[in-house]
Amino acid sequence: MPKDGGIGASTLRREDIRFLTGKGRYTADINLRGQAFACFLRSDVAHGRIRSIDTSAAEAMPGVLAVMTGADFTEVGGNPTGWLVQSRDGATMKEPKRPVLAHGKVRHVGDAYALVVAETYAQAKDACEAIVAEIEELPAIVDMAAAVADTTNRVHDECADNVVFDWGWIEENRAAVEAAFDAAPHVTTLELVNNRLSPNAMEPRASIGDFDSGTGDYKLYTTSQNPHLTRLLISAFVMGIPENKLTVIAPDVGGGFGSKIYHYGEEAAVLAASKRLDRPVKWVCDRSEAFLSDAHGRDHVTKIQLATDTEGNFLALRTETLANMGAYLSNFATCTPTFLHGTLMAGPYKTPHVYVNVKAVMTNTVPVDAYRGAGRPEATYSLERVIDKAADELGIDKWEIRRRNFINPDQFPYQTPVGLVYDTGNYHATMDKLRELSDIAGFEARAAESAAKGKLRGFGLSTWIEACGIAPSNLVGVLGCRVGLFDAATIRVNATGNISVLVGAHSHGQGHETVFAQLISEKLGVPAASVEIVHGDTSKIPFGMGTYGSRSLAVCGSAMMKAADKIIDKGKKIAAHMLEAAEGDIEFNDGSFSVAGTDKQKSFAEIAFSAYVPHNYPLETLEPGLEETAFYDPANFTYPAGAYGCEVEVDPETGAVDIVRFTCADDFGNVINPMIVAGQVHGGVAQGIGQALLEGVVYNEDGQLLTGSYMDYAMPRADDLPNIDVDHSCVTPCTHNPLGAKGCGEAGAIGTPPAVVNAVIDALRRGGHGQVTHIDMPLTPSRVWHAIHG
Amino acid sequence: MKVTMTVNGKAMSAETEGRTLLSSFLREGLGLTGTHVGCDTTQCGACTVHVDGQPVKSCTVLAQDVAGKTVTTIEGMANPDGSLSVIQQAFQDNHGLQCGFCTPGMVMASAALLAENPHPTEDEVRHHLKGNICRCTGYHNIVKAVMSASGATSQKLAAE
Numbered sequence: 001m002p003k004d005g006g007i008g009a010s011t012l013r014r015e016d017i018r019f020l021t022g023k024g025r026y027t028a029d030i031n032l033r034g035q036a037f038a039c040f041l042r043s044d045v046a047h048g049r050i051r052s053i054d055t056s057a058a059e060a061m062p063g064v065l066a067v068m069t070g071a072d073f074t075e076v077g078g079n080p081t082g083w084l085v086q087s088r089d090g091a092t093m094k095e096p097k098r099p100v101l102a103h104g105k106v107r108h109v110g111d112a113y114a115l116v117v118a119e120t121y122a123q124a125k126d127a128c129e130a131i132v133a134e135i136e137e138l139p140a141i142v143d144m145a146a147a148v149a150d151t152t153n154r155v156h157d158e159c160a161d162n163v164v165f166d167w168g169w170i171e172e173n174r175a176a177v178e179a180a181f182d183a184a185p186h187v188t189t190l191e192l193v194n195n196r197l198s199p200n201a202m203e204p205r206a207s208i209g210d211f212d213s214g215t216g217d218y219k220l221y222t223t224s225q226n227p228h229l230t231r232l233l234i235s236a237f238v239m240g241i242p243e244n245k246l247t248v249i250a251p252d253v254g255g256g257f258g259s260k261i262y263h264y265g266e267e268a269a270v271l272a273a274s275k276r277l278d279r280p281v282k283w284v285c286d287r288s289e290a291f292l293s294d295a296h297g298r299d300h301v302t303k304i305q306l307a308t309d310t311e312g313n314f315l316a317l318r319t320e321t322l323a324n325m326g327a328y329l330s331n332f333a334t335c336t337p338t339f340l341h342g343t344l345m346a347g348p349y350k351t352p353h354v355y356v357n358v359k360a361v362m363t364n365t366v367p368v369d370a371y372r373g374a375g376r377p378e379a380t381y382s383l384e385r386v387i388d389k390a391a392d393e394l395g396i397d398k399w400e401i402r403r404r405n406f407i408n409p410d411q412f413p414y415q416t417p418v419g420l421v422y423d424t425g426n427y428h429a430t431m432d433k434l435r436e437l438s439d440i441a442g443f444e445a446r447a448a449e450s451a452a453k454g455k456l457r458g459f460g461l462s463t464w465i466e467a468c469g470i471a472p473s474n475l476v477g478v479l480g481c482r483v484g485l486f487d488a489a490t491i492r493v494n495a496t497g498n499i500s501v502l503v504g505a506h507s508h509g510q511g512h513e514t515v516f517a518q519l520i521s522e523k524l525g526v527p528a529a530s531v532e533i534v535h536g537d538t539s540k541i542p543f544g545m546g547t548y549g550s551r552s553l554a555v556c557g558s559a560m561m562k563a564a565d566k567i568i569d570k571g572k573k574i575a576a577h578m579l580e581a582a583e584g585d586i587e588f589n590d591g592s593f594s595v596a597g598t599d600k601q602k603s604f605a606e607i608a609f610s611a612y613v614p615h616n617y618p619l620e621t622l623e624p625g626l627e628e629t630a631f632y633d634p635a636n637f638t639y640p641a642g643a644y645g646c647e648v649e650v651d652p653e654t655g656a657v658d659i660v661r662f663t664c665a666d667d668f669g670n671v672i673n674p675m676i677v678a679g680q681v682h683g684g685v686a687q688g689i690g691q692a693l694l695e696g697v698v699y700n701e702d703g704q705l706l707t708g709s710y711m712d713y714a715m716p717r718a719d720d721l722p723n724i725d726v727d728h729s730c731v732t733p734c735t736h737n738p739l740g741a742k743g744c745g746e747a748g749a750i751g752t753p754p755a756v757v758n759a760v761i762d763a764l765r766r767g768g769h770g771q772v773t774h775i776d777m778p779l780t781p782s783r784v785w786h787a788i789h790g
Numbered sequence: 791m792k793v794t795m796t797v798n799g800k801a802m803s804a805e806t807e808g809r810t811l812l813s814s815f816l817r818e819g820l821g822l823t824g825t826h827v828g829c830d831t832t833q834c835g836a837c838t839v840h841v842d843g844q845p846v847k848s849c850t851v852l853a854q855d856v857a858g859k860t861v862t863t864i865e866g867m868a869n870p871d872g873s874l875s876v877i878q879q880a881f882q883d884n885h886g887l888q889c890g891f892c893t894p895g896m897v898m899a900s901a902a903l904l905a906e907n908p909h910p911t912e913d914e915v916r917h918h919l920k921g922n923i924c925r926c927t928g929y930h931n932i933v934k935a936v937m938s939a940s941g942a943t944s945q946k947l948a949a950e
Contacts, residue, residue, distance in 0.1 A: 016882040017882070019890025020864075020878040020887070020893060021865065021867070021868055021874070022823070022824015022867075024890050025823075026826070028823075029817075122809070200925055201925060202826075202828045202834065202925050203891040252889075252890065254890065255888070255891060287830050288830055509926045675885050679888060679926075679931060682931065683927055685928055686928030686930075709829070709833070710829050711831050717919075717920040717929075718917075718920050718924075718929040718932070719917050721928055721929055724930050748928075
């Protein structure tokens with residue numbers, strides 16, 4: 001049994017109290033004295049040249065304080081891409097400029113090109129409508145294949161063929177892959193679309209800029225998953241404000257899923273407007289604006305081929321992908337389809353030869369960036385779909401073909417052909433666990449019951465692996481990343497023994513305030529209730545890189561462990577002084593410092609108090625205070641993995657798909673709070689089912705967004721989803737971080753879509769519709785019905 | 791024009807324009823920021839409050855139309871001693887919330903369901919909550935929370 005409040009306990013979340021009583025403090029809830037309100041004017045055409053903008057009528061409107069356009073931001077820098085990718089020919093990718101407000105051209109519907117600040121939001125919104133802009137409409141570039149084919153129409157002049165890079169991974173593998181395909185007895189080919197999604201954190205983005213003309217200090221309250229990264233981008237690239245004059249505060253944040261990693265132009269704009277007016281300027285995004293301006297996710301078009309022998313042994317794999325970047329390169333857009341996608345294309349399998357080709361394409365659509373899973377769902381979907389197709393073609397059982405090709409538990413550490421070294425895993429174990437939990441023995445009886453009702457039942461399997469715990473800075477630096485991806489923690493033991501832990505990770509639903517307190521409680525032997533977790537304010541926390549890529553526990557948690565070790569070391573020094581013993585003789589156990597082999601001891605609280613009341617300290621050798629900071633940079637990615645099973649009933653009359661059972665067997669390494677881990681999996685699975693059955697961003701040929709509200713974009717609702725059975729009892733602890741933790745946040749979004757689609761294809765095959773070998777997501781009733789009925 | 795209504799048991803007033811929504815009246819007029827706005831098409835339900843005991847999406851009601859009525863928001867849901875009410879406690883006990891943004895609306899919608907139907911089936915819970923979108927939980931633990939609270943009488947669900 002885990003200790004109450006320690007590692008392994010399903011401790012209830014402390015943050016729930018404020019959220020359940022209306023006391024949460026989200027950015028939109030913050031009101032500063034004297035604040036004015038901003039509204040952005042956004043393009044209603046997908047592609048156009050701005051000929052003129054007349055703001056005079058707007059400036060004369062009631063309450064209007066300022067009108068700004070792209071011309072007001074030509075002196076500041078642009079929003080950079082965080083990752084420079086090299087093309088196959090060795091050329092560095094193109095990096096088209098991304099201004100704070102569109103200038104010269106608008107490049108997607110929703111591209112902001114003016115800003116009104118007024119006394120009230122309504123006045124600002126009214127005045128936006130009085131701005132007269134002459135925009136010469138250009139043909140919209142929407143379809144990726146057309147964007148690549150037509151070199152006369154460009155989203156950015158500096159990107160001649162609309163291709164940002166043409167990436168081969170790994171280029172040296174290419175010849176061996178081609179040779180393996182040429183010699184292979186069987187090749188399975190699948191062309192598929194990984195549908196574009198809108199992340200839709202329930203809290204819309206919001207930002208408040210607050211310039212203090214007395215000190216020259218800027219403060220930005222904003223909906224961010226990583227306030228230090230936002231500060232760095234604004235300071236170093238966009239506005240040139242020194243970091244020590246800019247504080248970024250991300251208070252309670254209502255979900256992110258990737259979309260709040262990035263710096264957006266609105267953040268810089270409200271800071272600039274605040275300086276101009278010497279008043280705080282607040283902006284809160286409408287949901288309609290969010291659909292038009294929050295970075296979208298996925299949007300790949302892929303051809304994948306798997307070469308096998310007649311026994312289903314994988315011989316080689318190759319893929320060709322067009323990845324949509326949208327109209328501008330969002331901060332991490334370029335690494336998502338490359339280093340978070342191509343490097344995972346080996347999956348949990350020992351395929352000897354793998355080659356991945358990705359072309360990144362600019363279009364007149366909302367920028368695309370990392371969304372929960374980021375590249376790894378795309379890799380897993382392609383791989384798990386082509387494996388099912390190969391199994392059908394070869395007449396091999398779906399479980400067996402995977403089992404035959406899994407990396408064996410005794411093969412770790414395992415060097416894949418696409419650059420990663422998996423430290424540990426047991427893919428057989430999670431798949432066996434899934435099989436046990438899925439009642440496969442009872443499937444035929446359930447299928448017969450379905451058939452009696454005129455329904456087709458099917459079972460879909462997917463196995464998944466991801467690289468998370470992002471990321472080893474030395475490795476990502478070699479690959480073109482412009483930032484480090486360590487994290488940091490400061491442990492401040494206060495005089496009366498309570499503890500403040502200041503962390504670089506940011507919690508926006510993950511429950512860090514509870515889980516991190518569990519870690520410190522266990523490590524330092526203090527009650528969890530005496531530990532407070534502080535996050536989200538760059539003026540308080542050390543420079544850490546925030547929360548995304550299932551990194552918080554594996555990276556920031558490890559930084560906390562490192563800092564706690566320093567606290568213990570310092571405590572031993574203090575105890576040695578107080579107990580008049582040699583430092584080497586002091587032991588620390590369960591919150592108590594003692595002299596080995598004696599009953600002499602000092603409690604943690606006594607040591608803390610002494611640290612701040614150092615009346616007789618030997619100051620040459622012992623400093624007062626008990627506060628330590630550690631930065632932790634991981635040695636490798638972590639590699640959680642698992643197996644997902646989806647059972648569906650398809651109504652062949654309507655094409656409707658009902659998920660009747662969904663089961664997850666995951667290996668997350670060591671788990672700190674099982675309740676929270678299960679919740680993370682539930683949420684990821686829900687987003688995966690959303691992608692598979694419901695969600696999809698749709699543009700028409702003019703680049704108009706047709707799915708711009710919850711009336712048109714199908715979010716999963718309570719009655720769309722099943723209960724989700726979750727198991728994480730298979731554990732192979734991560735070998736290179738002190739917690740043995742791997743990360744769980746993205747698992748559901750990665751493993752789920754192929755399980756659902758495989759289940760539907762299985763149902764159709766069993767129901768006599770074996771001609772249907774693939775349906776692109778989302779599997780709406782219309783798409784399924786048309787697939788069945790030709 | 792000045793609008794007065796009973797909010798969480800107290801008479802409250804604020805200046806409004808004709809176009810002021812109940813959600814804005816509560817958030818900006820009265821400073822009750824527990825009621826959240828997650829969309830602009832009456833779809834997400836984060837802004838759900840009770841008006842005269844009925845669940846209402848406050849982003850779609852004009853404040854002036856609620857003048858003189860009785861409104862309960864998430865800030866009025868705890869027990870008089872400040873402890874969590876049964877439905878709030880059930881959400882914590884069952885990990886029925888993550889980021890907390892949809893939570894006020896979920897709690898208000900769930901309380902309204904249980905007031906009308908104290909022992910709903912799971913299907914009834916899922917059907918009732920389809921007007922409230924959560925992006926974090928997959929609804930699994932929200933449904934569990936409502937089911938676990940469903941033994942309670944409506945008086946215990948909230949101190950209204």
